[in-house]
Every structure is written in C-alpha cells, then in structure tokens.
Amino acid sequence: MAVAAPGIVEMDDARLRVQIEDMFSDYVHSIDDDRIEAWPEYFIESAFYQIISQEGYEAGHAIGMMHCDGKGMMQDRVKAMRDANIFEPHRYCHVMERPRLNRNSADTYSARTNFIVNRTMQNGDMETFACGKYLDSIDVSGETPRLRRRIVVLDSRRIDILLVYPL
Amino acid sequence: MTETAARQTNGSFKWPEGGVTRVPYRLYTDPEIYAREQERIFRGPIWNFLCLEIHIPNPGDFKTTFIGEIPIVVTRDENGDVHAMVNRCAHKGSLVCLQERGNRKNLTCVYHSWTYDLDGQLNGVAFRNGIRGKGGMPKDFDPQKHRLEPLRVEVYCGMVFGTFSEETVSVSKYLGTDMDHHVRRNLGRPLKLLGFHSQIMKHNWKLYAENVRDSYHATLLHTFYTTFKVNRLDMDGGIALSDDGWHSISYAKRAKFEESEEYAAAEVHSAQYDSHLSGPEMLDAWPEFEDGITHSIQALFPSLAIQLTLNSLAVRHFVPRGIDRTELFWMYLGYEDDDEEQTRMRINQANLTGAGGLVSLEDGCINEFVERGTRGSSDDDVEFLEMGGLDVAPSEGSRATETAIRGFWQGYRELMEFA
Numbered sequence: 001m002a003v004a005a006p007g008i009v010e011m012d013d014a015r016l017r018v019q020i021e022d023m024f025s026d027y028v029h030s031i032d033d034d035r036i037e038a039w040p041e042y043f044i045e046s047a048f049y050q051i052i053s054q055e056g057y058e059a060g061h062a063i064g065m066m067h068c069d070g071k072g073m074m075q076d077r078v079k080a081m082r083d084a085n086i087f088e089p090h091r092y093c094h095v096m097e098r099p100r101l102n103r104n105s106a107d108t109y110s111a112r113t114n115f116i117v118n119r120t121m122q123n124g125d126m127e128t129f130a131c132g133k134y135l136d137s138i139d140v141s142g143e144t145p146r147l148r149r150r151i152v153v154l155d156s157r158r159i160d161i162l163l164v165y166p167l
Numbered sequence: 168m169t170e171t172a173a174r175q176t177n178g179s180f181k182w183p184e185g186g187v188t189r190v191p192y193r194l195y196t197d198p199e200i201y202a203r204e205q206e207r208i209f210r211g212p213i214w215n216f217l218c219l220e221i222h223i224p225n226p227g228d229f230k231t232t233f234i235g236e237i238p239i240v241v242t243r244d245e246n247g248d249v250h251a252m253v254n255r256c257a258h259k260g261s262l263v264c265l266q267e268r269g270n271r272k273n274l275t276c277v278y279h280s281w282t283y284d285l286d287g288q289l290n291g292v293a294f295r296n297g298i299r300g301k302g303g304m305p306k307d308f309d310p311q312k313h314r315l316e317p318l319r320v321e322v323y324c325g326m327v328f329g330t331f332s333e334e335t336v337s338v339s340k341y342l343g344t345d346m347d348h349h350v351r352r353n354l355g356r357p358l359k360l361l362g363f364h365s366q367i368m369k370h371n372w373k374l375y376a377e378n379v380r381d382s383y384h385a386t387l388l389h390t391f392y393t394t395f396k397v398n399r400l401d402m403d404g405g406i407a408l409s410d411d412g413w414h415s416i417s418y419a420k421r422a423k424f425e426e427s428e429e430y431a432a433a434e435v436h437s438a439q440y441d442s443h444l445s446g447p448e449m450l451d452a453w454p455e456f457e458d459g460i461t462h463s464i465q466a467l468f469p470s471l472a473i474q475l476t477l478n479s480l481a482v483r484h485f486v487p488r489g490i491d492r493t494e495l496f497w498m499y500l501g502y503e504d505d506d507e508e509q510t511r512m513r514i515n516q517a518n519l520t521g522a523g524g525l526v527s528l529e530d531g532c533i534n535e536f537v538e539r540g541t542r543g544s545s546d547d548d549v550e551f552l553e554m555g556g557l558d559v560a561p562s563e564g565s566r567a568t569e570t571a572i573r574g575f576w577q578g579y580r581e582l583m584e585f586a
Contacts, residue, residue: 051523052362053364056362056363056364061360061361061362061363062361062362062510062514063361063362063363063499063513063514063517064362064364065364065521065522065523066518066523067514067515067517067518068446068518069446069448069449069515070446070448071445071446072444072445072446072447072448073445073446073448073449073515073518074446075445075446076444076445076446076449076525077525079445080391080394080525083390083394084390084391084393084394084395084525085390085391085525085528085529086388086390086529086532086533087528087529087531087532088532157363157364157365158364158365158366158367158494159364159365159366159367159522159523159531160366160367161366161367161368161369161531161532161535162366162522162523162528162529162531162532163366163522163523163528164523164528
C-alpha cells in the first residue's frame with residue numbers, strides 16, 4: 001500500500017470510494033458517448049476546470065488550452081460545440097487508471113488519476129490523442145460526489161488538429 | 168505528351184494569368200517548390216520570428232526554434248547580447264542544443280564534445296592534439312573557420328527576429344510605418360508570458376499564412392462570435408496593408424450590433440442562434456486603446472501573426488514540418504504592469520483562440536479540408552481570389568475582402584521569382 005504524503009489522511013471510506021470512481025466513469029462515458037450536455041453536471045456551480053500541459057502546469061502558467069471558471073463557461077463550451085463550432089466528426093475513448101484518493105477534510109477529497117484518450121476519426125483513423133492525469137478536488141458534502149476543481153494535465157503541449165470535446 | 172505533363176517533367180513553374188487572384192494548388196504540394204522556399208523565402212531578405220525576449224531573460228539562456236525547416240538556437244551571452252545560430256554542429260551536423268530551453272555557460276555538442284561560445288564561436292575541440300601524441304586534428308586546423316552558422320538578429324518589441332540575408336533592412340523598415348506603429352501599440356511594453364501550447368495542422372504552411380489574412384472567412388466559418396453576437400462583418404473595420412502588401416492588419420471596431428440583411432438573405436448558419444452566454448464573464452473586457460480597435464490580427468510575412476482580440480494578446484508563430492504539416496505555436500501574453508483583474512480577463516478570453524479556441528478552433532481543420540479537397544487536382548487548377556477586388560490595396564470599412572491574401576502572394580511571388 002502506498003504511503004500517504006505527510007499531513008494527508010488517506011481514503012478510508014470504501015463506499016465513498018466506489019461513489020467517486022463511479023462518478024469518474026460516468027464523467028468520461030458522457031464524453032465518449034457524445035452525451036456532452038451531461039459533462040458540466042459532474043461539477044459544482046463554482047467549479048474550476050482547466051486543460052494545460054505538464055510544462056505549463058509546472059511553470060505556473062495561468063493559460064493552458066481550455067479554461068472554465070464556473071459551470072456556466074462549461075455549458076457555453078457545450079453549446080458552442082453543438083451550435084457554432086465546425087469540425088470533423090470524431091469520437092474519444094478514455095481509459096483511466098484507478099484513482100489515487102486522499103481525504104483532505106470531512107467534505108473534500110483530492111485525487112490523481114492517469115488517463116489515455118484514443119481518438120477515432122470518421123474515416124477510421126485512430127490514434128492516441130491525449131495522455132496525462134486528472135488532478136481533482138472533490139466535494140463529497142452532497143448526495144453524490146461532485147468535482148470542485150479538475151485540472152487536466154497533458155504530457156504533451158501539442159494538440160493534434162484541434163481540441164473541441166473536453167477531456 | 169500534353170503540355171501539363173511536359174511542365175511536370177521539367178519542373179518549371181509559371182504563375183497563371185490573373186496574377187495574385189489565381190493561386191495554383193500545386194504550390195501546396197510540389198516538393199521542388201517547397202525546397203525553393205527554404206532557400207528563397209526563409210533564407211531570403213526577410214525577418215523571421217525566432218522567440219520572445221522573455222524566453223531568454225538571463226545571460227546563458229537559450230531557446231531553440233526553426234526557420235522553415237532549419238533548426239535554430241537563440242542565446243543571450245554574458246554581456247546580455249542576443250545571438251542566433253543554426254543549431255547544427257560544424258563537425259558532423261548534429262543538433263547542438265537538444266532541449267527547447269535552458270541555461271548554459273557554453274554550447275557543447277553531445278556527440279564529440281565540440282564546444283561553442285554563446286555567440287557560436289568554436290572554442291574547444293575534444294582531443295584536438297590527440298591522445299599521447301597520436302591522432303588529433305591536422306596542424307593547420309583553424310577553429311575560426313568552424314563555427315555555428317550565424318544569423319543577423321534584431322530585438323524588436325520584445326521579439327527576437329533573425330535573418331540570413333545581409334540585405335534585409337531593419338525590422339521596422341521591413342514592416343513599414345503603419346505596421347511598425349501597430350506592433351508597437353500591441354507589444355511595445357514589457358511583456359509577461361501567460362501560457363503557451365502548439366497544434367499540428369495537416370497541410371502546407373502557406374495555407375495558414377493565407378488563413379490569418381483571410382478576413383472574408385472570419386465570421387462565416389467562425390460562428391461563435393456571431394452566435395454570441397460579439398463580432399460581425401457589419402462592425403466597423405477594415406484591412407490595413409504595408410506598402411508592399413506583404414504584411415497586413417485585419418481590424419474591427421466595436422459597433423452597435425444590428426441584424427444585417429446580407430446575413431439574413433444568405434441564410435448563413437452563423438446568424439440563427441440566440442446570444443446568451445451562461446458564463447458571460449468570459450468576455451469581460453476593457454478598452455485598452457483609444458483608437459477604438461477591439462479586434463486585430465496582424466500578419467507579418469512570412470509566418471507570424473499577432474492578435475489582440477478584446478484583451479487577449481497572443482503571438483502565433485507557424486513552422487513548416489514538411490510539405491504537408493504545419494506546427495502553430497501560441498504564446499499568450501500580458502503586460503508586466505497588468506493588475507489582477509486585467510490578468511483574469513486575459514485568461515478567460517484566451518478561451519476564444521488557440522487549439523481549443525471557441526472562436527478559432529476551426530482553423531485547425533479547415534485548411535486540411537483544402538489540402539484534402541485539392542488532391543488529384545491538375546497543375547492548372549487554382550484558387551479564385553477576387554473577393555474585394557483584383558488588386559492589393561487597403562480596405563476601409565469592409566473586411567469582406569481577400570486583399571491581404573493577395574498581398575501575401577505578391578510578396579511570395581517576388582521572393583520566389585515566379586514570373
């Protein structure tokens with residue numbers, strides 16, 4: 001078993017772990033299955049969402065590739081994607097590792113989860129589109145766990161063609 | 168043998184009738200033309216963007232980049248002077264600097280430890296005198312004759328430019344008065360880097376050079392602005408050009424939004440949605456300049472664009488990665504003296520552009536559609552560029568024009584000597 005960092009209480013609630021893991025799965029499935037309207041619902045109202053490269057994250061840069069300050073901006077992303085943006089049809093498949101969870105306080109957990117995203121284009125071209133980790137803060141005060149903050153840290157600073165679906 | 172086939176076999180190229188209103192698709196696919204560009208454009212009498220000055224703030228800092236396909240390293244020496252050299256060891260041609268950024272006392276090639284000063288001068292060759300009297304370089308070996316190939320550099324408005332040509336005039340003269348004025352407006356103050364990323368686009372680099380000058384497509388393809396009623400062709404704006412037409416600015420001034428009959432009649436898909444943002448603070452902005460210009464994209468020949476859209480300041484540098492690949496580097500900037508609120512607005516507005524830009528993400532794929540659409544075309548097939556006239560002239564009051572694209576091709580033809 002991994003040793004927790006000093007000052008951090010490890011995850012000790014098995015039922016809550018299952019709830020968080022299910023929420024993570026539902027989150028990526030909503031994107032992979034093109035039910036993108038559901039994506040903002042995994043966040044609390046004032047949540048922060050960002051996609052940034054590892055290099056930018058380490059350098060403390062404020063701007064990455066996507067930045068939503070509040071659920072409204074996420075909903076605008078969804079609407080823009082559906083109504084405004086033009087792009088060639090494609091589909092993601094997220095594959096995640098088991099989240100590493102830590103309890104920060106009674107109602108906040110933090111997590112790191114590595115992932116790979118495969119992208120399939122309409123003509124059948126398939127390739128690894130993204131690889132990185134989710135760095136999350138999770139609000140567990142409500143009925144179901146919700147993301148308070150999700151920073152998507154990508155190993156690469158380079159995007160292939162464009163980024164329209166969230167990760 | 169047909170005339171077309173004959174032309175293919177002898178490799179010659181003649182610009183079609185119609186001048187810069189006709190652009191052969193062949194320019195995007197012909198390997199001989201691509202090779203000629205490396206020589207005549209990128210090594211020609213032009214200024215190439217190399218990096219931002221804030222990439223190399225301290226003595227010993229270096230940053231690698233590219234001019235066309237040529238690997239380049241930019242350094243700052245002990246005295247604070249900036250140098251640029253081809254990043255290619257004078258011995259066997261290996262890259263000397265492997266990392267994209269770093270800090271070194273000198274530059275040492277990892278292969279055989281040839282060592283160069285920060286200005287590219289060779290100052291050490293391993294085993295030059297051999298080992299125990301055996302081997303080593305010939306007696307007449309002259310380190311002065313073996314240095315990293317230097318470029319002329321000029322630091323201009325926080326950017327480092329380089330040229331291989333002795334003939335290139337200063338950067339501000341190269342750009343001309345109006346272009347120089349606008350660069351100084353946007354970048355003539357101490358800058359800070361807020362973020363960066365890049366994207367790979369699957370087409371020839373010149374399609375993006377056209378794209379950043381293509382004010383005609385802006386509100387037709389990019390429908391986020393019109394969906395949310397931020398920017399339309401009926402806003403007050405226009406195209407400014409340098410005297411030679413090589414460089415351009417597409418600008419808009421904020422005007423009261425009005426439904427335009429042209430949009431309604433054309434039934435363009437950009438006019439049919441409501442305009443309410445759920446997170447309107449994304450577009451929180453403040454007027455930074457007294458000239459009233461709220462959006463501008465300035466294209467500098469050959470491969471640079473500077474955007475200031477609302478308050479989102481960014482430098483875009485595009486680099487050919489082979490004949491059918493282009494890497495676009497996005498550098499998001501603020502000014503050193505921005506306050507917290509101004510920085511917040513620039514950060515939120517960065518959502519508009521970039522690889523995932525709500526406004527501009529289509530540009531990542533649209534030129535690939537051109538690349539794919541023109542496959543199998545004949546040498547006689549051309550782009551038709553007559554929107555806004557046949558000439559290369561500034562356009563006041565309208566951005567429904569391709570004049571800036573024609574200006575790019577004017578410069579391109581001249582440098583390539585395509586009669």
